[in-house]
Amino acid sequence: MDSHVLLEAFTCRDTVIMIFRKLGARDLARASCVCKLWRDMASGDEIVRPAFMEPWKLKEIVGKPESGKFWRDSGICKFAISHKIVKGDSVASLAVKYSVQVMEIKRLNNMMSDHGIYSRERLLIPIINPNLLINETCYIELDTYANREVAVLYPEGKPDEKLMSKGSSSDHGKRRVIDSLKRSMQNFHQTSGGRGMEGWASRKCENAVHLRSTTLNQIPSIYASVVPYAVTNCHSFGLPFLYRVMIAQASYALDPTTEFVILDLDLPSASIGRGKSRNRAEQSNQLIFYLVKELMVAY
Amino acid sequence: MSSSAENPTLTTEITKPSTEIATETAQSAKKINLKTSDDQIFEVEESVAMEFATVKSFFEDAPSSTDTVPLPNVPAKPFSQVIEFCKEQIKFKANPDETEKKKSNSEFVKEKTNEDLVEMIPVANYLEIKDLLDVLNQAVADRIQNRSVEYVRSFFGIDNDFTSEEEALLREEHAWAFEDVDED
Numbered sequence: 159m160d161s162h163v164l165l166e167a168f169t170c171r172d173t174v175i176m177i178f179r180k181l182g183a184r185d186l187a188r189a190s191c192v193c194k195l196w197r198d199m200a201s202g203d204e205i206v207r208p209a210f211m212e213p214w215k216l217k218e219i220v221g222k223p224e225s226g227k228f229w230r231d232s233g234i235c236k237f238a239i240s241h242k243i244v245k246g247d248s249v250a251s252l253a254v255k256y257s258v259q260v261m262e263i264k265r266l267n268n269m270m271s272d273h274g275i276y277s278r279e280r281l282l283i284p285i286i287n288p289n290l291l292i293n294e295t296c297y298i299e300l301d302t303y304a305n306r307e308v309a310v311l312y313p314e315g316k317p318d319e320k321l322m323s324k325g326s327s328s329d330h331g332k333r334r335v336i337d338s339l340k341r342s343m344q345n346f347h348q349t350s351g352g353r354g355m356e357g358w359a360s361r362k363c364e365n366a367v368h369l370r371s372t373t374l375n376q377i378p379s380i381y382a383s384v385v386p387y388a389v390t391n392c393h394s395f396g397l398p399f400l401y402r403v404m405i406a407q408a409s410y411a412l413d414p415t416t417e418f419v420i421l422d423l424d425l426p427s428a429s430i431g432r433g434k435s436r437n438r439a440e441q442s443n444q445l446i447f448y449l450v451k452e453l454m455v456a457y
Numbered sequence: 458m459s460s461s462a463e464n465p466t467l468t469t470e471i472t473k474p475s476t477e478i479a480t481e482t483a484q485s486a487k488k489i490n491l492k493t494s495d496d497q498i499f500e501v502e503e504s505v506a507m508e509f510a511t512v513k514s515f516f517e518d519a520p521s522s523t524d525t526v527p528l529p530n531v532p533a534k535p536f537s538q539v540i541e542f543c544k545e546q547i548k549f550k551a552n553p554d555e556t557e558k559k560k561s562n563s564e565f566v567k568e569k570t571n572e573d574l575v576e577m578i579p580v581a582n583y584l585e586i587k588d589l590l591d592v593l594n595q596a597v598a599d600r601i602q603n604r605s606v607e608y609v610r611s612f613f614g615i616d617n618d619f620t621s622e623e624e625a626l627l628r629e630e631h632a633w634a635f636e637d638v639d640e641d
Contacts, residue, residue, distance in 0.1 A: 172582070173578060173579065173582055176590065176594045177594045177597055177598055179594075180594055180595050180597075180598030180599075181598050181601075181602070182602075183634075184603075184633075184634045185598075185601065185602055185603065185634075187631040187633070187634030188604075188605070188606050188609070188631065188634050188635065188638070189601075189609065190627065190631065191606045191619075191624065191627045191628055191631060192606055192609050192610055192613075192615055192617070193610075193615050193616065193617060193618050193619070194618050194619065196615075197627065230631075230633075231633070
């Protein structure tokens, strides 16, 4: 057959789009490495959106993510239920209500303790049962606490107008991430008894590294607060290099699209307990410090 | 996705009972001549030719014209396969049976080579045969599923227009999608 006609066909948008519509997220990702036209098309909204929705039989997904990477992974951890907090709610009661683990709620919402949920308007509840998503509408939101973009399911149907307007502009979104980064550092400040925080938050890095390495037992709390913020920040501020450093240092088989695995990085804290990994802890320490510093300098 | 189950009844289906052919010709004896890009003339029953939306609208626009219809974008080889498909489809129009139709469709693509499929897509697209396009696109998607980038390129005959730096960067970004890819 005339190869000229063929080439034209598969470098022609209409034909290719029809094939792309039949591909899953992984196959699409590789398709984007085939040639320039395919790369541009595979990241097009009309392609990534349906591919994201397909595995879960969603009816609709509303909103545009700030990070194009949002579409890449359509794992269940990208979804959450928005629970509007009412009097009498506790993390434990919500865990029972939605049949999830207390830890999972706390992790998703970056909660340091069981207290203080009333300062929040809502909590995100992880989705365990994928059937919940069938024929539902999800809203893409940058959640201040989860600090990443989440496809949110509202049991009451649709989001509060007040909440919606907050996430509208991208500048505003970034502002919120920075605010929460600061808030998380304050958190850290409180839990570490006030020592060391100045170094972390300011640019006097050398002191801070030194300081932190003498208080190894606080590493877990650092991980719980700063790292998730730092990682999502790398995402939304387009600092992929930080992201890579992060992964390399963690020496952990990560899917770079799921921030969630990084939140799970309890390995260092576990090994610290055995007294063997002082170096490892120190490394982690410096790494986190490095991330935070970069973020502070950049913004 | 669309890998077909063994279909023992299919052979009887392909060899049409002679009565059916008789009624078919009786209903639409009219034949239409279609000329491919490589100057081959196909004499096709009107009912089959009307499956091609492009040809159909050609006749709607100029009902009186009885001459040969030129198909400048359609080479003979894939076109004969497209006709084969449409003949099968027409049977299901008279007697709709979704399960049988699916079976027949998947048998159709199953015996085609990658090249056959890839050549038929532009033809089906040009002739606007929606059902066939859908079947072909699904078949192609199934065949490139979990395959390497190199495989996909040679499958479609696409040249890599990235510089090696660009490609390395892209692959790194999508590294997660390259785990456990089938070997070529």
